[in-house]
Amino acid sequence: MTIGFIGTGSMGSTLIQAFIDAKRLAPEEIVVYNRTRSKAEKLQKQYPGLRIAANNRELVQQTPIFFLCIKPHEFRTVLDEIKDHVHDDQIAVSITSPVMIRDLEEWLPAKIAKIIPSITQAVLSGNSLVIPGTRLSETDRNTLWNLFAAISRPLLIEENHVRIASDLACCGPAFMANLLEKLADAAVEETQLPREQALSLVTQMTEGLGGLLSVGGFTLQSLQERVAVPGGITRKGLDLLDAEIGPVFHDLIRLTHTKYAADIQQVKSSFQTEK
Incomplete structure (x- = not known):
């Protein structure tokens, strides 16, 4: 299985490290792209065999499953770049809580899931929060569940509970x-x-x-x-x-929920501008 990671910041790199440490993925099965190439190269040096894509489009063309490990304000730009290169048999996983599944399903033909990881996955512990999209088959759900079961205790939640x-x-x-x-x-x-x-x-x-x-x-x-x-x-x-x-x-x-509501609105506003 080849899995892609768009974004190798704090949480993207934590997931990559966890999957490799758990022996769930080999470095050769991972393709990454990061806007700052030096961050991707640092991971490649740490895990020889890990591949770096030239851009987001190349990454999604090579990976049946890819993770969107990016900040909320970056989604519109990334989705614009990849939407014409994504197919309906791919799985796109967002790890960013204020980006709604229904919005991603409007932008991408892929099967969508939202899985929120924790820093505790760095030691193969804690919960990962799993919110499946409407297009995922039972096989798709099991694939994602088994992937995260290697590094955490996956917990199925409703999207309206993702903040708390x-x-x-x-x-x-x-x-x-x-x-x-x-x-x-x-x-x-x-x-x-x-x-x-x-x-x-x-x-x-x-x-x-x-x-x-x-x-x-x-x-x-x-x-x-x-x-x-x-x-x-x-x-x-x-x-x-x-x-x-x-x-x-x-x-x-109350504070985290207020900030979350503002983030959701900001993302929605960016999605509503002309495609």
Whole structure:
């Protein structure tokens, strides 16, 4: 199977690395194109055998499945370049959440899917969010599902839930890393604990937490109950977090959804201009 990647930025390169590390794809099965050729050449040097297309048109002509790993404002330009070279037996996969499947199906004759990956796929973990288009056959769905099952736990979702699911699965690692860093920094400022030790403590704690939740038999709730005895320090700390941090996450979700709505409108406006 030959698979193409239009765009080798942060997430495009993460997917390529994950598929190769999982031995799901060999470098020889991958064709890439990036507007900045040096980024593609860096990947080619890292994975000998990986091929670089001369342009987007050449890439889609060579690949039965291709990924659109580009930013929302780049879609109109890329679709203009490839639309006359795409066939109805190809599968085009967008990893960009505010670009709607119905819009892609209007622009391309290909079978469309939207699959939102996460940085956690770099370690062959986490969820990838799968939203199939209307033209995909059961065989097509299985092909994509099996591809992502090698690097993640695929999760089938509705397109209207893609933003909130992305907040949890894709933005979540950065949000949690930010909170952990702030916890470590507060420890340093309040107690003069060396920062290197504070960061090591929260990092190792997080690794252990992942194990408790994944293989240790704990849920988020049962873990809190196990650690927080009534009247103890942890219980008092959790009470403070419930009061102070809980509302922040509501604000965070409202913020991401507001930005998402604006991005959707921007993409739609670009699609509505004369083809």
